[in-house]
Amino acid sequence: MNGAAEAKRPITRLPAAAGLLALLPALQLLMGCQPPHPAGQLVVANKSSLDSVDPVDVYLLAGTQLLSAVGDPLYAADRQGQLQPRLATALPQFSADGLSARIPLRQGVRFHDGTRFDAEAMVFNLNRFRRLGKLSYLLDDRIASVRSVGPYTIELRLTRPFRALAALLSSITFTPVSPTAYRDYSERSLTGRFVGTGPYRLASYSPRKQQLLPFGDYWGTPAKNAGIHLITLSNSTALFGSLVSGEVDVLISSGLESDQQQALDARVARGELVSGAGPAIEIALMAINSQRSPFQRQDVRQAVALSLDRQLISQRVSFGLSEPLRSLVPPPLAGSSPPSWPAYDPKAARALYGQAGFCNGKRLTLPLTFRSNHASDRLFALTWQAQLRRDLGDCVQLEITGVESTSAYRQLAQGVFPMITYDWIGDYPDPDTYLAPLLGCRKREGDHCLAGSSVDSGSFWTAPGLQGQLQASESSTGAARERSLLTVQGMAAKGASFVPLWQVNARAWGQRNLSAPQFDGSGRVILQALELVKP
Amino acid sequence: MSRRHHLWGYLLSRLALVPVMLWLIASLVFLLLRVAPGDPIDALLGPRAPQAAREALRQQLGLDQSLPVQYGQYLNDLLHGQLGTSLTNQEPVTAVIARSLPASLELGLTALLIAAVVGLAVGFSGIARPEGKLDLSARLYGIGTYAMPPFWAAMMVQLVFAVWLGWLPVGGRFPATLIPPEGSGFYLLDSLLQGNGQQFWGAIRHLVLPASTLGILLSGIFANALRLNLRRALDSDYVEAARSRGLSETRVVLRHALPNALLPVLTIAGITVASLIGGALLIEVTYSWPGVAYRLQEAISQRNYPVVQGIVVVVASLVVAVSVLVDLLVALLDPRVKF
Numbered sequence: 001m002n003g004a005a006e007a008k009r010p011i012t013r014l015p016a017a018a019g020l021l022a023l024l025p026a027l028q029l030l031m032g033c034q035p036p037h038p039a040g041q042l043v044v045a046n047k048s049s050l051d052s053v054d055p056v057d058v059y060l061l062a063g064t065q066l067l068s069a070v071g072d073p074l075y076a077a078d079r080q081g082q083l084q085p086r087l088a089t090a091l092p093q094f095s096a097d098g099l100s101a102r103i104p105l106r107q108g109v110r111f112h113d114g115t116r117f118d119a120e121a122m123v124f125n126l127n128r129f130r131r132l133g134k135l136s137y138l139l140d141d142r143i144a145s146v147r148s149v150g151p152y153t154i155e156l157r158l159t160r161p162f163r164a165l166a167a168l169l170s171s172i173t174f175t176p177v178s179p180t181a182y183r184d185y186s187e188r189s190l191t192g193r194f195v196g197t198g199p200y201r202l203a204s205y206s207p208r209k210q211q212l213l214p215f216g217d218y219w220g221t222p223a224k225n226a227g228i229h230l231i232t233l234s235n236s237t238a239l240f241g242s243l244v245s246g247e248v249d250v251l252i253s254s255g256l257e258s259d260q261q262q263a264l265d266a267r268v269a270r271g272e273l274v275s276g277a278g279p280a281i282e283i284a285l286m287a288i289n290s291q292r293s294p295f296q297r298q299d300v301r302q303a304v305a306l307s308l309d310r311q312l313i314s315q316r317v318s319f320g321l322s323e324p325l326r327s328l329v330p331p332p333l334a335g336s337s338p339p340s341w342p343a344y345d346p347k348a349a350r351a352l353y354g355q356a357g358f359c360n361g362k363r364l365t366l367p368l369t370f371r372s373n374h375a376s377d378r379l380f381a382l383t384w385q386a387q388l389r390r391d392l393g394d395c396v397q398l399e400i401t402g403v404e405s406t407s408a409y410r411q412l413a414q415g416v417f418p419m420i421t422y423d424w425i426g427d428y429p430d431p432d433t434y435l436a437p438l439l440g441c442r443k444r445e446g447d448h449c450l451a452g453s454s455v456d457s458g459s460f461w462t463a464p465g466l467q468g469q470l471q472a473s474e475s476s477t478g479a480a481r482e483r484s485l486l487t488v489q490g491m492a493a494k495g496a497s498f499v500p501l502w503q504v505n506a507r508a509w510g511q512r513n514l515s516a517p518q519f520d521g522s523g524r525v526i527l528q529a530l531e532l533v534k535p
Numbered sequence: 536m537s538r539r540h541h542l543w544g545y546l547l548s549r550l551a552l553v554p555v556m557l558w559l560i561a562s563l564v565f566l567l568l569r570v571a572p573g574d575p576i577d578a579l580l581g582p583r584a585p586q587a588a589r590e591a592l593r594q595q596l597g598l599d600q601s602l603p604v605q606y607g608q609y610l611n612d613l614l615h616g617q618l619g620t621s622l623t624n625q626e627p628v629t630a631v632i633a634r635s636l637p638a639s640l641e642l643g644l645t646a647l648l649i650a651a652v653v654g655l656a657v658g659f660s661g662i663a664r665p666e667g668k669l670d671l672s673a674r675l676y677g678i679g680t681y682a683m684p685p686f687w688a689a690m691m692v693q694l695v696f697a698v699w700l701g702w703l704p705v706g707g708r709f710p711a712t713l714i715p716p717e718g719s720g721f722y723l724l725d726s727l728l729q730g731n732g733q734q735f736w737g738a739i740r741h742l743v744l745p746a747s748t749l750g751i752l753l754s755g756i757f758a759n760a761l762r763l764n765l766r767r768a769l770d771s772d773y774v775e776a777a778r779s780r781g782l783s784e785t786r787v788v789l790r791h792a793l794p795n796a797l798l799p800v801l802t803i804a805g806i807t808v809a810s811l812i813g814g815a816l817l818i819e820v821t822y823s824w825p826g827v828a829y830r831l832q833e834a835i836s837q838r839n840y841p842v843v844q845g846i847v848v849v850v851a852s853l854v855v856a857v858s859v860l861v862d863l864l865v866a867l868l869d870p871r872v873k874f
Contacts, residue, residue, distance in 0.1 A: 043711045049833065052624035059580070134579065137588035191624045204714060206634075208707070208825050211714075229711040234823040237690055238706040241698035247705055373836075406838060407572035413586065456586055 037249075040226030042514070042530055045239055045248040047255025049207040049232045054189040055125075055173050056132040061254055061425075061523070064172045066230060068520065069212055069527040070112075071175030071196035072220075074103065074122075075166045077429040077521025079279060081332045083166050086220075087117065087176065087197065091166050098161030098475060103169075105152040109219045111178035112194075112201040119148035125176040126154075128186055135173055138427055142168070161475035167430035172522065199223045199528040208232040212527070224515075224531035236260055243273070243509060250517060252525055253507035257375060258318040264509045274510045278519025280330035280503035282425045283434065284322070284376070286368075290461035290497045291448060292418040294356065294364065301496035303352035304366065304419075307396065309344045309387050314502055316383040317376050322502040328438065328489060329431040330503045335473075335485025336431070340493035341500055346391045359395040369420040372402030377421055380501065412458035420458055421501070429521050431485050436470055439492055447495070461497030542866060549859050553852075558610075560851045561844065565609055568840050569602060575622050575838040596622055613848065619841035621834075628845035631830060636849070637720030638708055639819070639826030642745055643811035646818075649750025651804065654757025662765055662788070673758055680755030685748075689821035692748045703744050706823030710737040745822040749815055753807055760803050764796035771795075798869050805861025 037043065048062035058067055074088040085091065087109060092101035109117035126146045130136050142165075144157040156165070181195035194202040200212035200223060212228040231248065233239045240260040243251040244267075253261060267273045294300050310324030326339030342348075350359060358364040368384070370377035385398040403411075408420060426433035440453035441462040449455055449462040466488065473484035492498055508517035508525050513534040518526045575598060576589045584592075593599045597608075612619055618628035657677070661670030697705040709715045709722060716734050718725035723742070726734035768774060769792050777787045819829040827846050834842035 037712050041712060051621065051626070054624075057624050134592065135584075137584055137591075140588075189625060191626050206715075206825075208823070209709075209711060231707060231711045232823065233706050234820050234829065237693060238821070238823055241693060241705040245698050245701045245705060247697075248711070404573065406574070406578045406836070409577040410572065410574045 038226065040532065041229065042225050042227070042249040042532075043229045043231060043247070044250040044252065044525070044527065044530075045231050045233050045242055046252040047232065047234070047236075047239060050205075050210065051207055052189060052191040053194045053202060053205055053210070054185075054191060055175050055177065056129055056136075057134060057189050057191070058173055059134050062232075064522070065252065065524050065527075066202075066210060066212075067172045067175050067194075067196075068198075068522070068524045069200045069228065070194050070198040070202050071172060071177075072109075072198050073170050073172050073175055074105075075170040077167070077170050079332075079519065079521055081279070081334070081429055081521055083170055087122075088166075088169075092156075092169075094161075094163070094165075098163070099158050101156045101158065101165055102149065103154050103156070105154065106219065107152055109197050110217050111176075111181070111197055112215055113178050113181050114217075115178040115180040115195075117176065117197055118151055119154045121176055121179050122146075122154050123148050124179045124182075124186070126156075126174065128182070129174060131187065132189060133173065135171075135427060138168060138171065160471075163475055163477045163481070164430045164432050167428055167432075170522070171428040172524075200228065203227075214528075221528070223528035225528070228527050228530075240264070243511075246511065249514060250508055250510040250525070250530060253509075258321055261321055261507065262319045268509065272512060274512055274514060274516040276508050276510075276517035276519060276525070278506035278508075278523045278525075279332060279429070279521055280323075280325075280505045281429065281523035282423050282504040282506075283325055283328070283330050284380070284421065284423045284501040284504070285328065285438075286419060286421045286499040286501060287412075287417075287438075287458040288461075288497050288499065289415055289418050290459055290495070291415060295418060295497075297356055298494075298496065299352045300356050300364070302494075303349045303356065305493075305496040305499045306342055306345045306349035306352065307388060307392055308384065308499065308501070309391070310501065311344070312387055313380060313383050317379040318502070321507075322376070322504050325500045325503040328492060328498060328500050329434045329485065333429060333431045333434075334482050335435075335489060338486075340486065340489035342493070350392060350395055353392070353395040361394065363394065364396045365399050366396055367399045367401065367418045369401050369403050369408065369417045371405040371408055371422060373404050374423075378402065380421060413456045415455075415458070415460060417458055423504070432470075432474060435473070435485070435488055435492075438498060439466060439488065440470060441467055457498075459497040461495050463491050463495055466491050542863075545866065546859075546863060549862065553855050553859070556855060557848065557851060561610070561613060561848050562606075564844050564847045565606055565840075568838070568843060573838050575840060578836070578838040579623065609844065618845035618848065621842050622839045623837060628841050631842055632827065632845060632849050634720065635825060635827040635830045635846075638824060639811075639815065639828060641721050641723060642742065642749065642819070642824055642826060643808065643815060645742055645746040646749035646753060646815070647804065647808060647811060649746060650753035650757055650807070653751060654754035655761055655800075657754065658758035658761030658765065661762060662769065665766065670762075673762060677755040677759035677762070680752050681759070683752060685752055685817040686821055688752060689745070689748050689818055692744055693821065696744055704741050706741075706821075708738070708741050708825055709734075710741070713737050745818050745824050748822075749811075749818045753811075756803060756807065757800060760800050761796060764799050765792055768792035768796045798865060801868070802861055802865055805857055805864075808857050 046062055048060055050063055050066060052058065053066060055067060058064060072086045074086060075083045076086045077083055087106050089104045089106050092103050094101050105119055105122060111117060123146050130139050142159055142162050144159050146154060146156050149155045175196055178195040182190060192205045199215055199218045199220065201215045202210060203213045204211040208231065210230045214223040214227065233242055236255055236257050239251055239255055242248045264273060265275065268275045288295050288301050288304060290296060290301065314320050314322055314324045326341035326343065327336045329336040331337060353359050353364060368381055370381040372378065381400040385400055388396055388398050411417065424434060437453045438457045441449035442452040443450040444462045447461060447463055449460050454460060454462050469484050469488045473481055473488060476484060506519055506523035510517055513532055515531050515533050518529045520526055576593050580589060580592065620627050621631060657673045661667065661673040664670060693705060696702050713734060715722055716725035716729055716731060718728065722738035723735065726738055774787055774792050777791045816828040816832060819826045820832060827850060831843060831846045
């Protein structure tokens with residue numbers, strides 16, 4: 001046996017330790033191979049990849065973020081929500097009947113391929129978008145036709161008076177592209193190329209990486225950096241880690257968990273990073289199906305609306321980063337203040353539950369559905385469940401169920417969910433994009449909406465006069481519009497079929513050698529304003 | 536009949552099953568996608584679009600047709616080698632796969648190399664003293680790496696080596712500020728062929744963490760397989776006979792026991808390659824590695840039917856091809872295999 005053991009010994013002497021030690025210099029060598037950033041160019045990371053850069057295909061924030069750097073809208077909202085002309089030179093001039101609008105266009109603007117921007121180019125683009133655009137429904141029921149009435153003037157025929165036209169046209173998805181470059185793409189999209197008028201030109205594209213270089217003939221303020229590399233990282237750990245390790249210069253908040261945002265804020269407080277916040281364009285809300293028992297009763301819905309401790313929920317769900325919201329319109333948009341929905345009031349809620357025959361041993365079960373693939377929804381459901389148990393445990397109990405978001409959206413209009421929570425992002429910075437898609441109703445019986453946006457959004461609720469107020473808001477301006485908006489929200493708050501929960505402000509963080517990220521009024525980082533401020 | 540004739544018969548019988556298998560897989564994925572809750576239109580437009588806009592887009596994408604019509608069109612396209620176009624941007628699915636597949640293969644093959652080297656070294660290390668400390672460590676290593684949740688391991692590796700130490704990139708396949716090399720889509724190969732050192736090292740740096748994580752997680756299977764088969768071989772009569780002829784233990788192990796023990800490992804390697812082509816999902820997602828698994832996950836969340844179907848069919852074809860190849864190799868190398 002000993003002899004055999006002796007004979008076996010040589011083959012156990014594998015140089016494993018030496019091999020492992022050899023890895024260390026190899027790792028060191030690799031560490032030294034990090035390519036430096038080209039002078040003045042910045043790496044910006046976010047979570048979503050881009051399947052197409054054609055404006056007709058773009059509808060998500062990652063796409064509009066890119067378009068805002070390589071294209072220009074006709075109008076743009078500033079941080080206060082005020083519209084400023086960009087490729088237009090003035091706000092639309094409406095005819096006396098409000099059914100047509102003329103828009104003067106900027107002269108001296110060139111597309112990235114040298115083509116001149118003029119009225120014909122804008123008409124080509126608006127018609128192309130109406131044919132191909134994923135968001136073409138934004139134009140379809142409002143704009144009947146578009147034509148040029150001069151070299152630099154277009155005229156839009158409207159289907160009904162629509163005073164928020166400039167706000168609609170501030171959507172970056174209407175950014176014009178060169179009619180020359182897109183001549184062969186008037187009936188199909190051009191996925192991987194973009195030829196627009198913006199401060200950057202798209203130098204290279206792949207779904208997860210785009211390179212932007214400054215456009216030398218840009219008509220406006222030139223970019224303050226030498227170029228941007230937009231990259232996609234697929235999960236929040238990678239996004240967080242890439243900024244902390246210095247691999248990326250700027251990180252856009254979409255996809256980051258609240259605790260990671262809080263950790264980045266702590267670094268900002270220590271002077272290790274800089275940060276910026278944009279306006280709230282996303283709101284979280286709860287839709288209550290007014291046709292499902294016991295929610296046919298308005299007092300039960302109102303009791304539910306009074307049962308939400310938004311402050312507590314905001315702290316537990318987002319460490320207070322998502323501010324409580326009691327309006328369907330996020331600030332600073334018109335009609336967002338004063339808030340129409342009541343604050344948390346457990347006494348009033350108890351009284352209403354009691355009036356409906358609950359409390360004192362008879363508990364109402366509230367069946368809440370949340371989107372299982374959204375961490376904040378799950379946290380909301382769990383927190384509210386615990387809060388109700390603590391504060392109104394003898395009156396109500398919350399029963400929670402998770403459903404994947406795509407399945408949930410599919411079943412909203414079928415009335416499957418008695419109560420469901422989801423978020424809402426306006427297509428452009430205007431109160432109408434928050435109210436009409438949730439409250440609009442084409443056909444009703446009493447307060448039951450039979451067809452329209454109210455059905456699509458899962459509430460099935462309407463009220464006499466509500467549709468008229470929505471239309472009045474569309475066709476009015478200034479103080480009259482503000483009154484309409486507040487009236488609409490007052491009616492919606494009384495109906496309590498929607499309950500706003502919180503607002504989400506777009507945020508971004510950068511390395512400390514950069515200027516703080518700035519945002520436009522649509523919640524996008526102004527990439528051309530990013531600059532190195534320290535060597 | 537001669538063994539060669541048997542082999543050809545065996546090969547033909549395996550190949551004859553391939554179209555049937557692919558048809559079953561293609562049909563199953565088609566049906567499962569439609570049965571699963573959710574709808575591409577809702578995934579594309581979210582809850583915001585009015586019903587009319589949804590219906591218009593449904594019509595534009597051909598999703599308003601009946602299931603049998605869609606199925607017939609799908610099979611017809613498949614027979615003509617067409618995988619359709621992506622619902623999100625109308626890009627041909629073949630282009631989507633052509634862009635993603637080299638990334639997955641590059642990661643999978645590198646990981647397999649690491650798994651084989653590390654796994655075989657660990658599996659081999661304990662044979663001198665069965666149940667000794669080294670053997671016990673090898674067993675623990677095998678079980679531990681096999682049982683470790685891939686997403687957890689990947690995140691830990693990412694946190695330590697990329698975030699805390701900052702040695703290597705957090706994710707992605709190539710440095711953000713460099714333009715990837717043109718060519719086959721295999722960045723290491725393309726940059727080597729073009730003699731571009733900066734691109735090559737950039738690609739290597741991005742490959743190290745995902746490939747090492749995946750390779751080490753897989754190495755446990757190799758380690759355990761080799762260890763068990765080698766132990767069995769060393770206890771067999773022909774090894775005893777070799778020892779009794781006075782051969783050295785090194786020669787007994789390397790020339791007699793190891794080749795026999797490696798045959799089952801070859802089968803495992805084949806299965807691993809097949810699963811790696813489409814199965815490194817958690818690693819690809821954690822490291823933002825733009826391979827087919829990552830693309831498949833995106834396509835599923837978007838309910839992008841043609842992309843999901845295309846990727847599944849292509850991956851299934853590759854898996855079938857690799858398993859047929861491995862079966863043949865084993866049959867050729869091992870005279871004990873009967874057909």
